[in-house]
Amino acid sequence: METAMNFQEQIKQGIPSVLPQAKAYPADANRAPKRKDILSVDEKQLAVRNALRYFPKEWHQELAVEFAKELKDFGRIYMYRFKPSYHMQARSISDYPAKCQQAAAIMLMVENNLDPAVAQHPEELITYGGNGAVFQNWAQYLLAMKYLSEMESDQTLHLYSGHPMGLFPSSEDAPRVVVTNGMMIPNYSQPDDWEKFNALGVTQYGQMTAGSFMYIGPQGIVHGTTITVMNAFRKVLSKGEKPQGKIFLTAGLGGMSGAQPKAGNIANCVTVCAEVNANAATKRHQQGWVDELIDNMDELVARVKAAQANEEVVSIAYIGNIVDVWESFYEQEIFIHLGSDQTSLHNPWSGGYYPVDISYEESNRLIREEPEVFKTKVQETLVRHAEAVNKHTARGTYFFDYGNAFLLEASRAGGDVMAENGIDFKYPSYVQDILGPMCFDYGFGPFRWVCASGHSEDLDKTDAIAASVLKKIMADSPEEIQQQMQDNITWIEDAKQNKLVVGSQARILYADAQGRMEIAKAFNDAIEAGEIGPVVLGRDHHDVSGTDSPFRETSNIYDGSRFTADMAIHNVIGDSFRGATWVSIHNGGGVGWGEVVNGGFGMLLDGSDAAERRLKSMLLFDVNNGIARRSWARNEEANFAIKREMARTPKLKVTLANVVEDDILNKLSF
């Protein structure tokens, strides 16, 4: 019955009227790991009861048994039987059955996030990060797509952690979809609360861009890493010095860390990236994301010395433990300009970080059979790791934490990574030193767009439009932001040849409020002129305003407010009434459940006057909300940027901070 229908009919049908056949799991799928068995017997019954809400009574007997088995086998009820048989991918916007184009654009983005070429565990509706979900189960997907196909331009679909609560009357200027993911009463935001309430089917972890349908494959992380590495070199090199032949030493060639060598090549340095998992390293090598593969330390040392001497641009994967590399390079007196780490230390005890002097296979055995021994080995390794880094930094290496909790876990293990005050770490995070002051405080962040026609020629045209807009703005821009402008012009000019598109025809670049608004307006004009099809705008949540995350995006906020989440909440509410096509607010993206609140938006440009009005109003707020907050926190760069924006925008009036002299405070007695 299901297969006789075409794609559009299947979308409009939603949950099928005839119970589909149970399916065998595809053998080649990359399945999500089995989740923790955390529910009591009563709670398991509740989880099945909850799941059956989506289906008619006649099916309950059969589905109850099946869902109970899914819960037992996988720790969650994914409702595999209801996964549609059509291929999941971003189609052209005109292929979707819809009464309004905004709804069709959202369908396109949803499907892109579930495309097996894009998504990490597509059978379980997980886009990236192991648990970044688009929906909790296939019934939610089917219902949401049906609602979108029926939606008129004065209705709004409310999604509660993937669950489509329904279509509500609203207005043409309201968002078509409002997404919340994992929003909890604050006291119920421990990691096991996610395990429990997700297993019950009442919440989900949306990561940053998965649950907001804005993930565009590895391009986003390559760009962010490139910007970080380029700017880190600028911090350490003297004027006129070039990164060629200078070493960036790091670890991890996994999901996101695999972007490091590619970014290092774009930043023109020598990248040495250690990876204990030979399969992960080989995969990245075969994909062309790293140039050379070496599994012998003597060979690595010789190769790196040659690359230094010849001032090469090359990326080298070392199959082995990162600690061995830090230690050997110290003995061999190889100078490392930049050092960092992207092992998965947000997950230290279950394979995110491998101990030194133990084989990969033996480590995996210890994780399963002797977890306490494994934990001790990890902690011993972290102490050694920190010691080796410290020896290099004493020689002048610049080391930064890459948002993977390296410093946090090294400190917990007893490693020597604390500053003298005993509160801060010895080394900065990449946001404290690089992305915060150089990008976010000026409003530069990960703006992105998707050409909804699906035509690569449209992407080429938008690349050219964006480059010409940025060049024009750069000609009159202040010195403070010239470098960022130039980096992003170079990036967009090289973007096509770097072959970064996976899934939808998408592009990312860092731009400030003015850049984002002018690029968007130029796209809208080109759509109106019939030069390109509609364009979906969006951004990563990892941005100026979207995310309150005390150890990452807002780690360079020093007025004590980095543990608050007002900015992210204002961001999503403010965007929603200024014209976003959809808005989303999540708990946990990037650094973990309970650790961050992050918000984002999507906006369809269709060439209309209404789209122009909306883009101007919303993008101005979307960026300047965060700059205002950063300026109030006394960040100088943000203070500069917000004053400049107020001069450009008379209706913007932001409260500015008066800065007290240290002398006055130092004389106080408490």
Ligand SMILES: NC(=O)c1ccc[n+]([C@@H]2O[C@H](COP(=O)([O-])OP(=O)(O)OC[C@H]3O[C@@H](n4cnc5c(N)ncnc54)[C@H](O)[C@@H]3O)[C@@H](O)[C@H]2O)c1
């Ligand atoms: N701040 C950012 O913008 C940003 C960006 C990307 C990733 N991250 C963080 O970086 C970490 C990595 O992300 P991922 O998606 O690549 O994770 P991942 O688990 O896919 O990859 C990590 C890799 O590190 C390897 N590894 C572990 N211990 C090692 C050791 N001692 N020596 C050498 N290799 C080792 C693993 O085998 C694995 O392949 C995460 O904690 C993530 O949150 C932060």
